[in-house]
Amino acid sequence: MANLEYLKAKTTEYAIILSRINKELQALAHKKAEHQWLINYLQDQLKDAQISHKRLKSIVNKNTGQQNLLNKAVTQIHLLEYSIYSINYNYLPALQKENSADLALRELLLSSAKRLSMFWVKDIIICSDEPLAIIPSPPEYPIIFSPPQQAISLLEIPGLYHELGHDVFQKFEEIDKQLYRTVSSHFNKLSSELGRLNPESKDRQKQKIKEALEYWNTERLNEIFCDIFGTFTCGIAHYISCIDMGIRFKEKPYDVDFRDEHPPLYARVYACYQTLTPTQRKEKITIIAKNSWNDYTNNNHKSSDFNLICAEPLLKSIVKIAILTIQELLPDCQRYETPLIDDSEIEKIPDNILLEDILNQAAKLLLNYPERYEDWETKIFKALKFSS
Structure with missing residues (x-):
């Protein structure tokens, strides 16, 4: 646990940091009138940090080395960091660099x-x-x-609608729950339909199905939801943008990487295509993009892992539920048609x-x-x- 000398040093350091943040926010309040809502929010975050700093200073000043007080001081440091981290590392740099x-x-x-x-x-x-x-x-x-x-x-810019999808996913926990239910139902059904296998083979298949379900964690459901949301709200342009990203960055379309939060690109492009309306799928530019994607992916091999984890019936179910969830949670959200x-x-x-x-x-x-x-x-x- 931190000792008293360290805590005194941190108390002084935070006083300087909080003073700098306060001066910067005051300056931005005059220069960035269009961001007044945000600056008010950041000033509220700063007030929370100042309260934590005041408590930290009080604990340190009356501390004679008791362990329980040292523990309380460290708790205030954690609260301080929570309040100022996004101001220091995200918002202030972005506001300072913002151009016309x-x-x-x-x-x-x-x-x-x-x-x-x-x-x-x-x-x-x-x-x-x-x-x-x-x-x-x-x-x-x-x-x-x-x-x-x-x-x-x-x-590339249609990808901004994918990014807006992350904001929607962050706002509504229900999206993750609905998509996970869909994925879970799919793999539970597979597990129940294994049929007559010897015990060893059945256990092996059940383990693969279990791992496939675990693959679809919150991060990957988030990503594929955003692909669907991007296409739902920006139409063909987003579908083409997703294909363009895969081809120009030499993505392996069927690569199932448990270290990557993104699903295989083929699954993402497929989800985008399924999100398009029947009319949009018939457009000449959709057909051009789809043919280009097929040419690119034809030289790649689908692994058994891919076929299990990204089966087309599963992806279609994810698209269906994602669209229904968008329409339920955002009833006035305009589908781009x-x-x-x-x-x-x-x-x-x-x-x-x-x-x-x-x-x-x-x-x-x-x-x-x-x-x-x-x-x-x-x-x-x-x-x-x-x-x-």
Whole structure:
């Protein structure tokens, strides 16, 4: 357990850190009016940390080495760290680096979140210097990482809707429960249908089924839910984006890696495809993307582990329940079913910009008329304020 000298040192150190955070938040409150909700939240977190620091200081000042008081002091240190960690390592760096393109994308995503009935989201910070990712805790104030401006691609940006899915998953524990029930029911049924096997073979099969069920933990259910949510809310563009990610990063489509929180990419792409409406599946760009994916995956081998863990009937059940759960928990969430823009208007820059529309227009233009894409992208980036 920590000794008194160490605790005195930490008390002094935290006083300095809390003072710095306080000054930075006060400065940001004047410079970042658009983030007032978030800054108020961070100031509340800081107050919690200051209370813990006051208690720590009181314990240390009256401590003569009693073990029970030392234990209480360490508890206050843990509470302090809990209160300031996300401020120091996540929110302040993101706010300090935020640029005009980040703010433009933030506005688009806040509008999307509103259309998707994500009523709890009060603010979003965009941090454009990382591959796509999200910190969804707390879900009211997610930090979304996007590629740097020079690397931004309208084929990759649909992945933002996958990231919004993480925020939804974080908000509603029921999603995890519903999906786990679906997976559990599937594998329990398999186990009960093993039929006539000798005891040793049956035990071996039951163990494999048990491991397959354990594979679908919360992290992997989270990921495949987000693939479904992304396609549900952004349509064909998200499906194509998922395929593009797999091909350009040389993913092994059938690789079952128990160390990776992501399910095999083939399962993820399959779930996206199953989420598309029948009309969306018939679109030319969907067929182009699907054929490209089939060509890419045909040279790969499905293992017995993959066939068990990612069986198509299971994936279809997951998609079905995920969609029903979205519709139940977010009854006003708008499924993206807008018809693709007509070829005669394919290079049009709309007056009222909806990010989902732009991303689907970009996918159609790039796949059908690549020679006309560059000029249009330059214009749309200016309209989106992604560039000057």
